[in-house]
Amino acid sequence: MSQLFQRKPIAELVEETHGLHSLKRSLGAGDLIMLAIGAVIGAGIFGAIGTAAAGQIGPNGEVVRSGAGPALVFSFLLLGGACALAGLCYAELAAMIPQAGSAYAYSYATLGELVAWIIGWDLILEYAVGNVAVAISWGDYFNTLVRGFGVQLPAWTTTGYRTALLSADPQIHGLLSTAPRVAGIPILLHLPAFAIVLVITWLLLRGARESATANNVMVVIKLIALSIFIAVGATHLNSANYRPFAPNGFRGIHQGAAIVFFAYIGFDAISTAAEETINPQRNLPIGILGGLAICTSIYVIVGAVLTGMVPYKELAVADPLARALELAGFRTVGWFVALGAAVSMSAVLLVFQYGQPRIFFAMGRDGLLPAWAATVHPRTKIPSTTTIITGVFVALWAVIGDAAETYDLTNIGTLFAFMLVSVGVLVLRYKEPNRPRPFKVPLVWGVCILSALGCIYIMLGLPEAAWRRFGWWLVIGLVLYFTYGYTHSRLHSGAPARTT
Numbered sequence: 001m002s003q004l005f006q007r008k009p010i011a012e013l014v015e016e017t018h019g020l021h022s023l024k025r026s027l028g029a030g031d032l033i034m035l036a037i038g039a040v041i042g043a044g045i046f047g048a049i050g051t052a053a054a055g056q057i058g059p060n061g062e063v064v065r066s067g068a069g070p071a072l073v074f075s076f077l078l079l080g081g082a083c084a085l086a087g088l089c090y091a092e093l094a095a096m097i098p099q100a101g102s103a104y105a106y107s108y109a110t111l112g113e114l115v116a117w118i119i120g121w122d123l124i125l126e127y128a129v130g131n132v133a134v135a136i137s138w139g140d141y142f143n144t145l146v147r148g149f150g151v152q153l154p155a156w157t158t159t160g161y162r163t164a165l166l167s168a169d170p171q172i173h174g175l176l177s178t179a180p181r182v183a184g185i186p187i188l189l190h191l192p193a194f195a196i197v198l199v200i201t202w203l204l205l206r207g208a209r210e211s212a213t214a215n216n217v218m219v220v221i222k223l224i225a226l227s228i229f230i231a232v233g234a235t236h237l238n239s240a241n242y243r244p245f246a247p248n249g250f251r252g253i254h255q256g257a258a259i260v261f262f263a264y265i266g267f268d269a270i271s272t273a274a275e276e277t278i279n280p281q282r283n284l285p286i287g288i289l290g291g292l293a294i295c296t297s298i299y300v301i302v303g304a305v306l307t308g309m310v311p312y313k314e315l316a317v318a319d320p321l322a323r324a325l326e327l328a329g330f331r332t333v334g335w336f337v338a339l340g341a342a343v344s345m346s347a348v349l350l351v352f353q354y355g356q357p358r359i360f361f362a363m364g365r366d367g368l369l370p371a372w373a374a375t376v377h378p379r380t381k382i383p384s385t386t387t388i389i390t391g392v393f394v395a396l397w398a399v400i401g402d403a404a405e406t407y408d409l410t411n412i413g414t415l416f417a418f419m420l421v422s423v424g425v426l427v428l429r430y431k432e433p434n435r436p437r438p439f440k441v442p443l444v445w446g447v448c449i450l451s452a453l454g455c456i457y458i459m460l461g462l463p464e465a466a467w468r469r470f471g472w473w474l475v476i477g478l479v480l481y482f483t484y485g486y487t488h489s490r491l492h493s494g495a496p497a498r499t500t
Helices: 010-016 029-040 043-054 069-096 103-110 113-147 161-166 191-204 208-236 249-272 280-309 320-327 331-365 384-400 403-431 444-459 464-488
Strands: 063-065
Touching: 029 208, 029 249, 029 280, 029 331, 043 069, 043 113, 043 249, 043 280, 043 320, 043 331, 063 249, 069 103, 069 249, 069 280, 069 403, 069 444, 103 113, 103 331, 103 403, 113 191, 113 249, 113 331, 113 384, 113 403, 113 464, 161 403, 191 208, 191 331, 191 384, 208 280, 208 320, 208 331, 249 280, 249 331, 249 403, 249 444, 280 320, 320 331, 331 384, 403 444, 403 464
Parallel strands: none
Antiparallel strands: none
């Protein structure tokens, strides 16, 4: 039992970041803020924001979740407050432990190996399903974009099997009977989603510095697109669209926040870049907290403009910003926003796909996963093997998956990680009160407890299916830990961390 909760010394975690096979430090504070914007301003603001406002209807016409309506802005403020508390906790641990493992590494140093495994396994799910959702949303905006050129792709090549199976739209659901068949099985493949994941994987294999540069360019494009949307949309606001302001009361605000929360995985992704950050003690807190402030402000402004342009019930579509502009008579501007959305979600995919292999890398370096997970490319100094494996896995899932059902799994995984990081800060303050802390959480007990409780509260806004699937994923993870990770742990054996 003591071995299950054995903590990895922080000195050992830090030492691993300076070895021959550690990752290359090449990112500054500005790069981290741009990575945060790249990760957070994407499918949430270009896709899920519509469902958060209008609510979610099941295939049989039942209300799955209530929408926030124009009170969506309060959903974002609720999220911003909860994430600000969690962001402070991340900043303290990231500055102390500038390693690639993010919440996994922090939990290893504060709560012990078993908890670290659980959160690492959780992060693997979180990133994978988040990437699937973003890839599918990217494909939907891509379809809007090419239709502007008069190109109509066959519906069976732009719709995943799960999407058709779960859709409440008769036209989409009808693809199950009209699509081409092989051995009697309908062929429904979201090929654009598949293609974009492979392109992003290729880009990531070029190196961390090259990936950050590409992200910076895409962030500039997305900010221009959002600025145009705000400027044009602000000229077409109708006060009648703000009434009723909160049609489903606080329940709608709560559930709207839970829908969009998946976008905030971006702050965890920033901490996975710790081992590749120059002067991480200074730059990580700036990147995490600065990115959070900018992204929350953008969400609030866009939410206010969007729900003022058209009735919120019209926003339950895959591309709500483009749809709002189209309904308002700005079809050309809507096409440009669709272009910005496609670029924007490419940046989100890049950051998410950047983060997941580094979780594998950290767990492999500790012996909890096989040796191939800790492989570093000799030239680019990135975890190339896991980058390829995760890229192929996400691409195959995205080709048949459904975005809506993956949002909730991403949300519950992200919130669980945030909660454990918040608890970990308190544990480390108690266990090692005199350890130097380049950044310290102010009012630590209040901030950490409120952060953990806030995460639990938002988790309660998720449907039962998300809890059930998350529970089964953790059970599978525990089986793998006790059959492989526990017996191969470098911490138990005293062997040095493995890298190749």
